[in-house]
Each structure stands twice: as structure tokens, then as C-alpha cells.
Amino acid sequence: MKRFFPVYVRVPLIFFTCYGLLEYFIDSGDKPAMIAYPSVMLLLGLILLVIIALEIVASASNNIINQLMTPEERAQKEALDNTPISQLPFVKNLLQKLTKTHGLENEKEIELEHDYDGIKELDNDLPPWWVYLFYATVIFGVIYIGKYHLFGGDNQIQELEKDMMIAQKEIEEYKKTAPDLLTADKVVLLTDAGDISAGKAIFDANCVACHRADGGGGIGPNLTDEYWILGGDVKEIFNTIMEGGRDGKGMVAWKQQIKPSDIQKVASYILSLQGKNPADGKAPEGDKVAASAGAAPVKNDSLVAPQASAPDA
Template identity: 80%
Template sequence: MKRFFPVYVRVPLIFFLSFGLIEYLIDSGDKPAFIEYPSVLLLLGLILLVLIAIEIVVNASNNILNQLMTPEERAEKERLENMPFSQLPAIKKLLQKLTKSKSIKEEKEIELEHEYDGIKELDNVLPPWWVYLFYSTVIFGVIYLGKYHLFGGENQYQELDKELAIAQKEIEEYKKTAPDLLTADQVVLLTEPADIAAGKALFDSNCVACHRADGGGGIGPNLTDEYWILGGDVKDIFNTIMEGGRDGKGMVAWKQQIKPTDIQKIASFILTLQGTNPADAKAPEGDKVAPVATN
């Protein structure tokens, strides 16, 4: 078998099988085990050295045995090593069991009595592998019929619908506790000083170019009065920052640049600017909305 699995195939194959087994047995998280645990790298190196040492010892032993063999034994060994795979005794025996074929010398035993133009027909039996495969398909068919047509087993579409429903339920549960998947209907007004301070810092970094540091408005509308173009509730402000202003004009959507939890903080900070009346504030735009209490 060494002819079919030479040393340059055996050693890498066994080494990578060992590597895969170690990765399977050791829970190293997202990192490979040999990176998370340096001792694993040493173990893999030791395995490689042992494999190489075994190959060296085996080759040396074979050379010694070859020298001790008679010319006839050596010739027989070479004949077996160079024999085609299909002619190996074990393979021939296996094929015989799987096919029950007759050799050319035995074909006389299964010849039928008729012939045509010198062509004779052989009464070969069906190959056992084919017969067993046929029996297995019959058994599978009976089980399939019973499960899906007699006992109401779920078909593929029903299984898919069931799995999708479970997945959707898991997504909804995850959304309830995943802050960065915050949606407008989940937003509440934040009043903690730390949240307001964080909202102000984010506002100063991203919004002052259009709304001014005091919220009085520039390119964008005034955020300190009672008039709002797209609604003045915290949910409305959150949605406007997330999705952008009116189509074709107004503010761009910020959902790709700012996390939803941070947008909630910005919206909460903006509502603290209500009634501050900065100097040179921009004229009101939109509809009047009742002031929102922020404390």
C-alpha cells in the first residue's frame, strides 16, 4: 500500500488529521488552538518529528530486510509491490464477493444453450451490491411512505416554515436586549446626565456643521424652537437622524455612521435645547409641537 500512499502523502495526511483532532477537542474560541495555546504548537511540532522519525526507522528496517532476502524473495516482493491495484489478492477477493462474477475458465458452467452468430449468453447472477442496494431502496420507500403519507410527517416546506418561525422568534428575542439593533418604536427619552453629555459630544462631532453648536440652525433647521418638520418627539428625532430628512433634500441618513444607541443619546440631547433661544437663531420651520419635558 505504500505505493498508493507514499511518504509525502502519509506524513502530511497524518499530521493534518492530528491538527484537526486537536482543534476539535480543544475549545479555543474564534482563534486556532495553536495560537490561543502555544503549547499546542509545540505538541504539533513533536507529532511531526515523531512521524518523520518513524518513517526513517521503517525505511532503514526495510533496507536491512531487503539485504537479508534471497534474490527469489526480493523478486516476489517487487512483483507484489508493482502489481496493479485491481489484481491485489484482497481487492480481487472483495470484488468477487461484490459481483459473484465467474472467471473466463468458469464461464462454461453458466453458458445458456442458445447462441446467435457465434455469440453465447451467460446466465450471470445479479451482483450482490446491486441486490442489496435495491433492497435498501425498497426499505427506504416503505419508511418514507409510512412517515410522510400515513403518519403525517412534516414535509420539507413545513419543516422550513417551522424553522423560519423559530428563527424569527429568536431574532425578536435578541432584538429586545441588543442595544445596537434599537428601532424607533423602542426609543425612550434619556435623562441621565451621562447620557446627555454623551449625546452632546456626539452632536458636537457630527451635527454642528449644519445646526450650529447651540442648535440655532444653519444649513439645517433650528432645533431650539417648538417647530419641527418631521416631528419633535424623541422617536421622531431618532428616526429622522437614522433615516435622513425628506427625499431629495434635508439631512442624510446617519445609520451607517452612528450606532442606534448613540443616535438615541443625540435625540435626547437635542430635546434639552428646547427653549434656549440662542442668538441669531434660524426662523421656525415646520409644524408647532408641544414642548417635551426633559427632566
């Protein structure tokens, strides 16, 4: 066996087989198991050390056995080691069973009476491997005809179309409940206290630098009045936060930093600020927007001329 798998083949083969099994049975997501779990790397290192140790012990044992052999036994072993693989007994027996070849000394037994200018024909049987392969193709053909021509089985194109339909349905079902695939047309105003509180936390962490903690506006516009530069409906506010404001002078897009489901909470929190109007709030900017199904009722009726040059809401 060592002739087929020398040490420089055995060690990598055993090691990578162990690594493949660990990768298969350990769920590490998109990362390799040895990166996701450092303990796996330690285990692989231990396995490699054990393999090397076993090879060293086996090599030392072979050396001791060779020293204990008689010269005749050693010569016999060397002769066996130098025998071509095709001449090994078990290889010869396997080839004989698969081919049923006859030796040159037995050709006279299978010679036919045909003689063409001194060239004689041998009555060799078909090789068993060829016969077995032929039988396998016949069985496959019968099954194929029965499934696809007699019982109406789906061909590859039909199977692909059905799998694509199933996959599309699964994607649509997933989109119905996947918050991070939320788009502006699916956004609704959230009124749950937990959602509003979560929106406030995100707002405090990212938005107060431009809009102040009370929403009264600083670099950015006042979010507590009824004037909006890019629309005051919850869907419009969601889209503004996602995609950013006007090119060159508006708010940056937050879709890379904040998940859509969280942006919906921020938009809902912003609308909960309607009507608070802090005393030192920034002057209104944009167009007056009446309260709608997507916005909280507006309590401020003050009319101040809008300033279109300020950053977007």
C-alpha cells in the first residue's frame, strides 16, 4: 500500500481529508471553519502532529524490522518492492477477471481455422468490463424510456422551470417577512412604543449633529414643524434617509450604515416629533405639508417663509 501512497502523499491526503470533514460538519457560515473557530485550527494542528508522529514511529518500526530480517528475507522483500505494479498478484488477478485475456502460450487453443495470407484470427471473448457496461446501458435505456416516454417524466428543461418557480415563490415569501428588504412603497408608520424608542436611539446616535436632539434643526432643517423639503410622508422621509437629499447640498445617503427596517423606525420617530416646535427651533424650510395617513397630526400653525437653500430633511 505504501507503494501507491508514499509519505509525501499520505500525510497531505489524511490531513486535508480531516479538514474537509471538519468543514462539512461544522457550520461556520461564509467563513472557513478554521477562521470562524480558532479551536478548529488548533485541532487541525494537533491532527497534523499526530499524523507526523505516526509516520515517524512507522518508519522507525520498519527500520527495526529490516534489521531483524535475514538476508534472504530482506532480498525477497526488496524484490517484491521492485516488482512492477501490473505484475503484483492481486493486480494480475483483477485484470484477468476484467479482461479474460489469454497468454501467448495458450493462443493455439483459441485460434480459428480462418487463415488470411498467414494471418490467423483468435476467438477472444468480449472483455467482461465491456459486457457489464453494455448491460448497464441497456438497463439505463429501459428505465429512461419508461420514465420519460411512457410515464411522462419531466425533462431537464421542465425540471429547471419548476425549480425556478419554487425558488421564486420562496423568494417572494421571504421578502414578505424580511425587514432588511424593506422598500419605500412597503413602509408604514410605526406607532409601537418600542419601535419609536428604537428609532430615537438611532436618531440620537446619527442625526443630532445636524438636527439637534429635540429635532429643532441646526445644519439640517427643523423636523418638528410642518414644512418639508423632500416630502413629509413616512414613505418620503424613509426614502430621503435611504437615498440622501439633493445632490451637492443635501443629507448623505444612510442606506449603507443603517438597515431599512431601522430607517423605518427613524422615520416614524421623526414624525412623532411633529408639533413639538422647540422655542429656539430653526425657521421652517421647504413646502408646507398637510397631515396625512403617513404622518402624525401637525399641531403647529405658524407660517414662516421657507428657505430653500438649507440641507434636506
